[in-house]
Amino acid sequence: MFDTPKREAAVTKTDIKMSARNCQVFYGDNQAIKDVDVDIDDKTVTAFIGPSGCGKSTFLRCLNRMNDTIPICRVEGTITLDGEDIYDPKVDPVQLRAKVGMVFQKPNPFPKSIYDNIAYGPRIHGLARSRAELDDIVEKSLRRGALWDEVKDRLHEPGTGLSGGQQQRLCIARAVATEPEVLLMDEPCSALDPIATAQVEELIDELKQNFSVVIVTHSMQQAARVSQKTAFFHLGNLVEYGETGQIFTNPRDPRTESYITGRIG
Numbered sequence: 001m002f003d004t005p006k007r008e009a010a011v012t013k014t015d016i017k018m019s020a021r022n023c024q025v026f027y028g029d030n031q032a033i034k035d036v037d038v039d040i041d042d043k044t045v046t047a048f049i050g051p052s053g054c055g056k057s058t059f060l061r062c063l064n065r066m067n068d069t070i071p072i073c074r075v076e077g078t079i080t081l082d083g084e085d086i087y088d089p090k091v092d093p094v095q096l097r098a099k100v101g102m103v104f105q106k107p108n109p110f111p112k113s114i115y116d117n118i119a120y121g122p123r124i125h126g127l128a129r130s131r132a133e134l135d136d137i138v139e140k141s142l143r144r145g146a147l148w149d150e151v152k153d154r155l156h157e158p159g160t161g162l163s164g165g166q167q168q169r170l171c172i173a174r175a176v177a178t179e180p181e182v183l184l185m186d187e188p189c190s191a192l193d194p195i196a197t198a199q200v201e202e203l204i205d206e207l208k209q210n211f212s213v214v215i216v217t218h219s220m221q222q223a224a225r226v227s228q229k230t231a232f233f234h235l236g237n238l239v240e241y242g243e244t245g246q247i248f249t250n251p252r253d254p255r256t257e258s259y260i261t262g263r264i265g
């Protein structure tokens, strides 16, 4: 009897972290994204796949207003984070990007020490009240980035001195240091060798315990390995979106089937 309210709470609980409705993106007169509706689940890895130029990266960048930095780019429609419109004029894009972090294709550590790469975001967002708190954030973030054991004795050496795979894990640790809720990854393994790729994929799997992760990938094998949900884009349209297993084994749209069987792309 006493657990009734709990059960009701479970039924009404929403697992949707971000939503897009009627999203259109233009570069000048060129329309790159057409009428996309999608719900991104919390604590889930969602993969965006599709042929080159289909708009995966463009749509990913809409989710933290990275397209704001491209003058000819115009975004229409509604995109929400926890039900709040992220394009509302009251929203500060810098604050938004602390909540919706991003990791790029090529590892891009700052020309600073490993410590300062991680401490940068928490410092500008005022997340630590003392040096000890900042030290804790740096350690926790490097642990979440699966890098702590490899760098704990050289925190004050340059981040650029790490291997490519370590640099990418440093960038992931830097992105999680501001306690984001969503992590966007634009082909995060495309510059990495197979061993570093496997380490980053393992890390992505762990990150989903705490974050909603959205990854753009050219590799269908990678999408199948790391994601629970997959969105297939084609010519700016979101053609099909669903459970990764279903998309790869039983696609509903012939365009998805053609892509996953290698006939287009």
Ligand SMILES: Nc1ncnc2c1ncn2[C@@H]1O[C@H](COP(=O)(O)OP(=O)(O)OP(=O)(O)O)[C@@H](O)[C@H]1O
Pocket (backbone or CB within 6 Å): 027, 032, 050, 051, 052, 053, 054, 055, 056, 057, 058, 059, 070, 218
């Ligand atoms: N900065 C830009 N200025 C103008 N057009 C752009 C810009 N970025 C992307 N586009 C265009 O938007 C369309 C979608 O590109 P986008 O990079 O989003 O696709 P993608 O699926 O991520 O491709 P890829 O897999 O090759 O990275 C393409 O026609 C591309 O030429």
